[in-house]
């Protein structure tokens with residue numbers, strides 16, 4: 001018989017309601033306040049290497065990525081877009097800089113959206129009418145992607161550097177050009193590598209129109225620094241309801257970007273929390289090696305896809321309390337661990353059996369919930385393999 005894990009019937013609280021925006025489609029994924037905040041990443045393969053690109057897209061999809069972007073710097077890449085857009089199971093956005101001809105190629109290839117950077121497409125403003133028409137004809141949406149590193153030279157001259165006001169002025173100007181031509185299916189980003197400038201820019205932009213916003217701290221850095229910068233800026237903005245789709249930029253494999261993005265959304269209750277390890281930081285009172293215990297339990301349960309809170313506590317101060325609050329937990333002391341399931345001590349085991357007991361109990365609960373996917377998630381089942389045909 002399934003056990004109740006005490007999941008709340010009401011949705012978990014969020015810090016603020018979503019800012020109301022217009023809705024757009026990026027292929028099959030809706031972007032805007034009526035839709036959940038989506039997670040994006042970008043492939044690192046040469047786009048014209050279709051097999052490698054589709055393989056990476058499959059890995060990103062398995063990790064939970066909702067939308068993927070691919071670079072399109074050459075004719076060969078543009079030519080590959082059609083097959084990639086057709087065979088990817090998540091919408092593909094073509095990322096276009098410098099060459100407007102690739103915008104049209106991407107639209108015709110069936111990409112879900114095209115990212116344009118008005119700051120580095122020569123005479124972009126003159127092309128807006130044609131781009132709007134082609135995008136409209138094909139049901140393709142656009143991202144106006146303003147970036148501090150490639151700001152319109154006119155605005156750079158006016159403001160001296162990429163200030164929040166400069167980024168917003170550039171975005172609003174380009175938005176007005178598309179809207180003048182009756183095209184409204186676009187979202188906007190105003191990225192900067194400084195989370196403070198970035199956050200301020202998005203706050204200002206959010207007051208200027210009802211466009212869906214794509215959040216990103218550009219060039220956020222290596223994994224640790226980039227994660228902190230992105231979490232800080234996204235938490236600040238999403239905590240006010242600002243942001244409809246996110247991309248964490250890391251100098252790390254793109255699957256890591258997806259994991260960080262999902263974790264940020266889960267932390268803000270914008271996505272259902274999955275496995276959550278509540279573990280103490282340990283201190284002089286700890287009677288077990290909490291770090292190792294927490295790591296081993298996390299590793300052992302990484303394929304669990306049900307919402308499950310597991311408490312791993314080092315001593316009896318907060319241990320029993322936290323363990324009781326969790327779905328499953330351990331409070332350690334005197335070389336033993338008291339194992340709790342939904343607040344009840346179900347058994348006491350020697351320290352060396354804590355990890356295996358927790359994992360066994362977690363799996364039993366997950367199975368009883370009837371929700372655990374066969375063999376766990378795709379990441380645990382091994383990297384998916386795609387074949388190009």
Ligand code: SF4
Pocket residue numbers: 280281282283284285286287313314315316317318319
């Ligand atoms: S639960 Fe115990 S060991 Fe862990 S931090 Fe708190 S007092 Fe220290």
